[in-house]
Amino acid sequence: MKEKNFEWLKLDNAAKIYPAAMSRNWTAMFRLSATLKESIDPLILQQALSSTLKRIPSFALRLKKGIFWYYLEKIDGMPKVTKDYKNPLVRMRLNEDSGFMFRVRYYENRIAVEIFHVLTDGTGGMIFLNTLIAEYIKLKYKEQITHSEYVLDCNDEASKEEWEDSFLRYARDAKSSRGESKAYHIKGTKEEKDILNIITAIIPVDKIKDKAKQYSVTVNEFLTAVMLMSLQKMQSAEISKKAKMLPPKVSVPVNLRKFYDTKTLRNFANYVNPGLEPAHGIYSFEEITKRVKHFMGYEVTEKQLNARMSANVASEKNILLRPVPLVIKSLTMKAFFYIQGDRCNSVTLSNLGVVKLPEQMEKYLERVEFILGPFSVNPVMCACVSFKDKLYLNFSSTIKQTDFQRLVLTTMVKMGIPVLVESNRR
Amino acid sequence: MSYCVHCGVELAPSEKECPLCGAAVIDTIKPWEEPKHYPYPKTLQRTYDSIDKRYSAIYASLFLAVPVAVSIITDICISGNITWSWYVLGAGLCIFCFFLMPILLKKRHIYLNVALDFAAVLIYLALIARLTSFSWYLPLAAPITVITASVFMASIYISKHAKPFSAAAAILVLTGIACVAIEILIDNFAFGYIKLFWSLIVTTSVFITALALLFIQKKQRLKEEIKKRLFM
Numbered sequence: 001m002k003e004k005n006f007e008w009l010k011l012d013n014a015a016k017i018y019p020a021a022m023s024r025n026w027t028a029m030f031r032l033s034a035t036l037k038e039s040i041d042p043l044i045l046q047q048a049l050s051s052t053l054k055r056i057p058s059f060a061l062r063l064k065k066g067i068f069w070y071y072l073e074k075i076d077g078m079p080k081v082t083k084d085y086k087n088p089l090v091r092m093r094l095n096e097d098s099g100f101m102f103r104v105r106y107y108e109n110r111i112a113v114e115i116f117h118v119l120t121d122g123t124g125g126m127i128f129l130n131t132l133i134a135e136y137i138k139l140k141y142k143e144q145i146t147h148s149e150y151v152l153d154c155n156d157e158a159s160k161e162e163w164e165d166s167f168l169r170y171a172r173d174a175k176s177s178r179g180e181s182k183a184y185h186i187k188g189t190k191e192e193k194d195i196l197n198i199i200t201a202i203i204p205v206d207k208i209k210d211k212a213k214q215y216s217v218t219v220n221e222f223l224t225a226v227m228l229m230s231l232q233k234m235q236s237a238e239i240s241k242k243a244k245m246l247p248p249k250v251s252v253p254v255n256l257r258k259f260y261d262t263k264t265l266r267n268f269a270n271y272v273n274p275g276l277e278p279a280h281g282i283y284s285f286e287e288i289t290k291r292v293k294h295f296m297g298y299e300v301t302e303k304q305l306n307a308r309m310s311a312n313v314a315s316e317k318n319i320l321l322r323p324v325p326l327v328i329k330s331l332t333m334k335a336f337f338y339i340q341g342d343r344c345n346s347v348t349l350s351n352l353g354v355v356k357l358p359e360q361m362e363k364y365l366e367r368v369e370f371i372l373g374p375f376s377v378n379p380v381m382c383a384c385v386s387f388k389d390k391l392y393l394n395f396s397s398t399i400k401q402t403d404f405q406r407l408v409l410t411t412m413v414k415m416g417i418p419v420l421v422e423s424n425r426r
Numbered sequence: 427m428s429y430c431v432h433c434g435v436e437l438a439p440s441e442k443e444c445p446l447c448g449a450a451v452i453d454t455i456k457p458w459e460e461p462k463h464y465p466y467p468k469t470l471q472r473t474y475d476s477i478d479k480r481y482s483a484i485y486a487s488l489f490l491a492v493p494v495a496v497s498i499i500t501d502i503c504i505s506g507n508i509t510w511s512w513y514v515l516g517a518g519l520c521i522f523c524f525f526l527m528p529i530l531l532k533k534r535h536i537y538l539n540v541a542l543d544f545a546a547v548l549i550y551l552a553l554i555a556r557l558t559s560f561s562w563y564l565p566l567a568a569p570i571t572v573i574t575a576s577v578f579m580a581s582i583y584i585s586k587h588a589k590p591f592s593a594a595a596a597i598l599v600l601t602g603i604a605c606v607a608i609e610i611l612i613d614n615f616a617f618g619y620i621k622l623f624w625s626l627i628v629t630t631s632v633f634i635t636a637l638a639l640l641f642i643q644k645k646q647r648l649k650e651e652i653k654k655r656l657f658m
Contacts, residue, residue, distance in 0.1 A: 025473075085471035093473075107467050194473055199445050200465065201435070406433055406446040413434040421430075422438035423445035424466040 006163065009061065009072040013167035013313050014267035015118040019063055019070045020333035021341065021376070025193060027092045029373035030122060030350075030383065032129045033112035035366040040106040041140060045081045048135035049104055051154040053078065056128055058163040058265050059119060062099030068326055072118075075099055084112060086424055087196050089373035089396070092116050104132070109366065111136065114373075121269040122352050122370065122383075123255050127152060128265070130357060137364050146358045149263065161263040167313050170260050175314055176307035180273060180344035183249040184235050186380050188399030196374060199405050201393040202420040203412070205354075205386050211415055215289040219391070220351045221296055223384065224250045225288045228276055230407035231346050232283060242279060249275030251345035252296075256309070259302045270309050272299040273345050342375045347404070352385040367392060374398045380405070428453055440464045483529035487522060494518040512557060516550035536582060544575035566615045570608055577604045591643035595636035602629035602636075 011019070018028045053060050061072040079100040084107035092101065092114075101116040111133060115125045131152040134145045147153035191197065205219075212222035231248030239245050253271045262268060274295045276283055283291070298304065315321060321329070342348070355368045365387070371394045372381035379399040385392055395405045409419050428437045428451045430444035439461045443450045451458045494514055501511035523546035528539050548571050555563035581597045588596060602625075609625035 083469075084467055085469055086466045087470055088466075090471045090473055108463060194471065198466070402446050409435055409446060410433050418436065419434075420436040420438060421433075421445055422440055422465045425445055426464065426468065 006057070007074055008064075009058070009163060010165065011070055011072060011118060012165040012266045012268075013171075013309070013316055014121070014269065016070070016316065017333055017337055018116070018118045020330040021337040025091055026374070026376065028117040028375070029089050029092065029114055030117065030125065031088050031112055031114045031369075031371040031373070032122070032125050033110050033369045033371075034129060034133050035110045035369075036133075036364050037109065037366055038364075039109050040111055040136075042081055042106055044139050045104065045106055045111060045136055046078075048132055048139055049081060050078055051135050052128065052132045055131060055152055055154040055156065055158060056162070056265060057158050059102055059128060061101065061119065063094050063101065063118060065326055068322065068324070068329070070326065079103065081106060083107065084110070086426070087194055088112070088198065088371060088424075089114055089196055090194050102128075117267070120265055121255075121267045122253070122350055123257060123269070124265040124267070126150070126352055126355065126370075130355075130361075133365070134358075134361055137361055141364065143360050143364075145360045148358070150356075151358060151361070159263065162265045164262070164264050165266065166256070166260060166262040166264045166268045167309055169262070170256075170306065171310040171313035172306055173310065174307050175311035176304070177311070180340070182246055183273070183275060183344050183346045184231060184246040184278075185343075185346055185377060186231075186234065186399070186404050187238075188379060188401035188403075190379075191398050191400055195398070196424075197395075197397045197400075197402075198371060198424040199395045199397075199402065200369065200422050201395070201409055202422070203391045203393060203417060205389050205391050207417045208391055208412070211412075211417055215286065217289050217293045219386075220252065220349075220353075221289065221292045223351070223382075223393070224252060224274055224296075224349055225285065225292045226408055226411050227347060227349060227382070227404075228274070228288050228292065229283075229285055229411060230404055232276055232278070232288075233407055234403060235278065236282065245278035247275045247277055249273045249345045251342065251348040253348070253350045254300055254305060256305060259305065270305050271348075272296065272305075274299075275345075337376070342378045345378065347378055347380050347382060348372060348375065349382045349384070352383075354386045362388070369394060371396050382408075428458070438465070479529050480532075483526045487526050487530070490518055490522060490526070509557070512553040516546075516553040520546045520550050522546075537579060540575065540579055540582065544571055544578075547571055562615070566611055569611055573604050573607050573611075577601060589643060591639045595639040595643075598632045598636040598639070602632040605629060605632075 022028065057074070060075050062075050064071050064073045075098055077098045077100075079097055079102070081104045084105040092103075094101070097103070101119050103114045105112045105114065111129075113125060113129050113132065115128075119125075120128070127150055130150055131154065134147070134151045135154055137143050138145060145151065147156075208219055208222065212219045215222060215225070217225065227250050228248055231250075235245055235248060251271050251273050253269045256262075256268045256270055257264070260268075272295070274292045276288065276291070324332075350370070350372055352370050357365065367390065368385055368387040369392045370383040370385040372383040374396065375381060380395060380397045383394050383396070395408075397405070409421065413419055428441075429435065430437055430447065430449055430451075432447045432449045433444055435444070435446065437444060437451060440463070441451065442458050494511075497511040497514040498508060501508055520543075523539075523542045527542055528534070531539070548568060551563060551567045551571065555567070577600050580600055584596045584600075585593045587593075605625040605628045606622065609622055610620050613620045613622075
């Protein structure tokens with residue numbers, strides 16, 4: 001069934017926490033960008049955005065407070081594309097920019113979209129960016145592009161399935177416990193307000209793939225293992241008493257679209273937290289890769305993930321919680337986020353995998369990048385995406401120290417993986 | 427094409443120093459030069475708080491000054507002297523120290539703030555004493571204020587530095603001792619002799635609670651010890 005319009009939407013299950021958790025200086029955001037071979041024409045970009053937003057109406061929304069829940073209201077305007085800044089992902093205020101919860105920015109050859117997590121997750125954001133770039137290329141180079149579910153055609157009409165809450169559709173009755181133990185946290189000197197340090201590591205895909213294969217793991221598992229290894233080293237250097245050590249854990253978001261038939265462009269991801277148990281002693285890299293591989297093998301399955309997401313959906317559906325006024329719900333959720341939030345992981349590694357675009361688009365594109373915005377407790381976040389023959393691993397951090405980034409990248413260098421580094425520092 | 431001598435990573439032409447360790451790029455053959463393209467623009471995006479708190483506090487202070495000034499002027503015009511308007515002045519000072527001073531100070535100075543609060547209370551009481559008599563001020567009001575201030579400051583220090591349960595126990599003990607001291611002062615002022623009564627009840631119950639708290643703290647440690655040894 002094709003349905004073009006909606007007046008308002010409920011927040012999807014994963015999005016519910018973000019407005020409650022946001023503060024004056026922090027909104028959960030991420031950024032996706034594509035670098036073209038020629039410099040960006042802002043006028044054409046603005047035109048491309050206009051058609052993209054018409055095609056993906058679930059981005060033209062503003063956040064509003066109801067009596068019991070937040071909701072999303074349709075906006076008719078159009079956000080203006082703006083020049084990019086040195087420090088990406090500066091917090092969003094919902095009363096600015098007519099309430100749009102995403103920004104489109106350009107710098108030299110690059111187009112970037114910064115999105116508040118209430119709207120969508122990384123995959124949804126990637127489809128938005130792909131569609132925007134396709135539209136830009138079509139307008140600028142008069143290119144005919146073969147569309148797919150990852151590059152939407154702006155001449156098509158939006159369908160209802162694209163803004164459905166797939167969590168609600170696929171949740172079942174079996175729930176798993178959401179309790180997680182506290183994890184080790186990276187410490188450091190806080191950067192001043194608004195500053196986000198970005199370090200981008202560019203790694204040849206074939207080299208990292210070969211190395212991962214050597215340990216019989218996927219690239220994602222390999223990166224997770226390298227990060228756990230680095231966290232283990234950092235904690236051992238900081239704390240000498242084993243009893244005081246906390247488990248280093250990496251939060252790995254999992255795209256649930258892989259398991260379910262859905263076209264949703266809203267949030268539909270969950271996460272797993274592979275980690276180490278410091279009380280067991282120091283792990284060798286082989287041990288870590290095995291641990292991560294088997295953990296993922298067990299956790300990243302439809303049954304396990306469904307039980308996790310069903311637990312979240314159940315609390316949303318709880319008959320006692322639903323009539324609680326939003327003010328109280330928000331406060332409770334804020335407290336829950338503060339206690340649970342990212343306390344049970346040390347760092348997040350979000351991997352969007354390989355971005356495969358139609359040939360007509362790829363020839364105009366140089367690279368694609370993914371950056372995660374800062375979170376509440378953990379100062380360092382990692383996001384990665386592969387495009388053509390390169391993997392782009394982005395570290396975003398709100399502290400001055402770069403020990404973690406250095407450990408991760410030097411570990412790879414020592415393994416024989418070449419790493420090219422650039423940053424937003426000057 | 428430069429490599430960091432420390433980290434072994436290749437550095438993009440934009441990097442003057444290694445972003446991972448800070449080591450400068452020293453290439454004797456091809457020294458680093460300003461690149462044509464940087465990965466990010468130079469301009470920083472700055473956000474500003476919609477309301478400047480300090481600015482509002484200055485504003486509020488000015489507003490607070492209005493009733494105080496009006497009272498003093500009225501008082502002088504009518505009675506030719508400052509009489510009852512001392513009360514208003516003292517109250518204004520207290521409000522300023524309690525609520526506006528912490529915002530006006532650029533950094534958080536908790537001890538300084540508490541000290542100023544109690545100083546304001548002392549001054550206010552002194553102003554009241556000036557209008558009535560100083561007989562109750564020196565033997566009763568001033569020492570009680572000083573004792574309360576000391577307990578308050580010590581409690582802040584303890585809660586910052588000690589473990590939660592020990593901190594609670596220490597604060598309870600301090601409160602108990604302060605109660606005894608206050609009763610001594612009151613007895614001495616009112617009857618001229620000291621006969622402890624209510625403070626003993628408070629102190630005993632507070633001491634027992636403190637002991638229980640310390641016990642829990644101890645037991646927790648015990649628990650951790652057992653956990654560590656019997657790790658499964």
